[in-house]
Amino acid sequence: MSRTHVSCNINGEDVEFLTADASSLLDALRNELGLIGAKEGCGTGDCGSCSVLLDGRLVCSCLVMAPEAEGRDVVTIEGLAEGDHLHPLQKTFLEGAALQCGICTPGFLLAAKALLDANPNPTETEIRYGLAGNLCRCTGYDKIVKAVQEASVELRGA
Amino acid sequence: MAEHRRFTGGEAVLEVNGATVGAVINELEVRFPGLGAALRAGSSAGINGEIHAEPEFVAVNPETTIYFVAPLAGG
């Protein structure tokens, strides 16, 4: 089976890996690189559990072919905290009980980061639409929306 | 349970002696052949406001009312 060599930057570090051409970025992250934070909930781009940032843009990593990451910057949930400092979103999700089972949480955190990077002071409606590509079946979204609101206040104050 | 009344000739309320639910069921089987087996195969018992899923050895006294109910499940 032919394998492609990919060089990219993941969470601030230059990384090289070999991947099958037909492999998704999600599979490469999970199986080649041991980054299991991105989850496969559907494999068709409908649930957002595999969300990562590709050159700062929110994508479903199950819909990106692994070789497409060549030369690009990837941020996964493993790269959201800075050293031992949790990102404000991680803190507000924890303090606001914005996760129950937690399978969708990595995807929501990255979707929320992409939203706040683009719009630091979103309305509730903007948050709800900004997160509409991510499915959560446990929380009813209430506490997730509130956690994003609180993180946006903290990020703007900082 | 109403589906068991076919064993009892339609009776829904019965007076039975026994020190445990199991003894009561044995007595019911003697009086209504088939009823005991049906109760053991698929019913819980409500006793003093609490539901017991496997009530065989739960103690009862002459004042106790036992409600045989469908086994409860959950999600």
Next chain:
Amino acid sequence: MTATENPTGYKWIGTRPVRHDGYEKVVGKARFAADLDLTGQLYTAYVRSPHAHARVLSIDTAAAEAMPGVKAIVTGADFPDLDPLDPNYDVSINVMARGTALYHGHAIAAVAALTKAEARAAAAAVAVSYDVLPAVLTIDEAMAEGAPLANEENYQKFAPPGDPTNISTHTPLERGDAAEALAGADIVIEREFDAAHVHQGYIEPHACVVDAGLDGKANVWCSSQGHFMIRAVTAGILGRETSRIKVTPAEIGGGFGGKTTVYLEPVALLLSEKSGRPVKSVMTREEVLRATGPAPGCKMRVKIGATKDGELVALDAWMAYSLGAFGDFAGMVGAMSVASYKFPNLKLEAWGVLTNTPKTAAYRAPSAPHAAFAIESVIDEIAIELDMDPIDLRLKNAAVEGDLTAMGMPHPRIGFVECLEALKASPHYQSPVPEGASRGVAAGFWFNIGEQSSATVNLNEDGTATVLTGSPDIGGSRASMALMTAEELGIDVYAITPVVADTEAVGFTDVTEGSRATFATGKAVVEACRELIGELKIRAATIHGVEPDQVEWIDGAAHVEGKDPLSLAQITEQAKRTGGPLTATASLNAAGAGPSFAVHCADVTVDEETGQVTIIRYTAVQDAGTAIHPSYVEGQMQGGSVQGIGWALNEEYIYNADGVMQNAGFLDYRIPVASDIPMIETIIVEVPNPSHPYGVRGVGETGIVPPMGTLGNAIRRATGVRMTSMPMSPPKVLARLSENN
């Protein structure tokens, strides 16, 4: 143990600490079932039936076995034949068909290969020939005279041996004389209802890793609501000794009832044995939708009679649930949840009906949402007819302690009236209905269950505690266990490590279902803590040279008159000198689960051009008994509400005429997203359950019961149209609106 009637004064109960398993989940380190890999593992792919009902004439695996990377293939022939009366019989057939495919997607064979791609290619090369049989897809078809059989092996439970039938259960319940009471009622309202199958929709597909050895032992890592259940059912299906299988629970990515049964593990175990290698098996989303438990669909007729001043005098209900191709669904009792009201006269017939659709599984308060949709809709019609406030009508008839459930047993202490009063006094209900909107109210409850739980509490040498239970944590129960331990022992909640332990590290524990974890497992944790406190007093007495009965345990320390208090840490660090490690275990079979009632209220607008229903405000009120961790109680209420909203307004299995699900993906089986809904306001009512040391009632399931009636009632009041078919999706609402015009 009795409940504390005054829940104030707790130090930890009712607080909101960050959950102990939270950090790993926000940094991406938490390990769910698909996140574990073993060296040398194989991957699986399934061959699934393309027909809703077909005889399997032959399965030829020769070509597939010769393909690259293929290490093992199993079919139904690899499974032992169980006695049809074996409790695992239906599940055994469901995990792998034996001779007959009973629904589209039924497993026919499974392949293990070096890569996923090789497994998929080999599965496609397995040649199966079928003789297609007539498929029974709806309740009407299944119950029709002379209907073809959905499953030739189904015999109605408890019926005398006879011909197989499409009926699995028939539960008639009766008290008083419903017919006479209805004849004498001032008003009688009757409606017919139906609902489609819906899926639990957990975001994590089923997954496991199994490593079976030649010595007959097997290690299983998987995501489930009960790893002891996985062990027992896997052993039962394969005819193995239970204790030879060790199941280690992974984090579980949602279950909602759908992970209370087994799909992959016995198959993966056989593949691992055949290949001599570990096997990782992960379902696709399409497989989850086609082959794992939806909730039943239903068809119902409900007739309720009332006096002109709003006393409900009789209920006559006929309820049929489509259970899929097997009859062993245990959730029929949901039909009994009609008895939120006193109903002096009641006639209820509940039917479990077989269809050639996937085997249904429990889904939060299994089968109660259907019944509540029907009952609460008809009650709302009575309120409209009598021009009564819908809460007042319910208050007038609400069941209280001592009133009879549909099954005939009196309700224990319940908080239905308290919930109704709380909603009536709520900011939402007190506010005027917004212009252009309308308001609906409905109620519901779930019995909840107790079952068996075990807990071990180990005090560590540094004065902290490790709490081992066998209850998978599907919604924050570890935090609840830690809070109850902190309250009992008097130490900081973060000094406690709650662990969901494997089948070899803790005593047997039943599935996390029936809203039982915080209730029953919590009760075991409290019992173990109380035993430990007794031992801590003995150790303190030894240290001080007094009798144990001179020691009092207050706020995390042993107090003896005239001595400095000894903290828990001071005692544990001297454990070696005073008798060894401090540890206690409690196991129980909990009776006395307290029913949890809920009342919901929604303000909606209905777009008369599109039929789209938009929820602009939503409030959920629920009796938690005592809220151990209020944030996760709210989370259960909010999550259940939104699942119910999805069920009510949008979700459905759409089958074609051949019984093939047409929307087997999250794009077309569309569960609610954040932009579909408003905030879900919550009001926690606390009527303590007398059978729990802190008064806990389970809260996990009830929240899904009222939304359907709530939204149907709001739509009725907005449009004058009574929606009787779920989902109340835009095309159906629009069709009813145009009929009405």
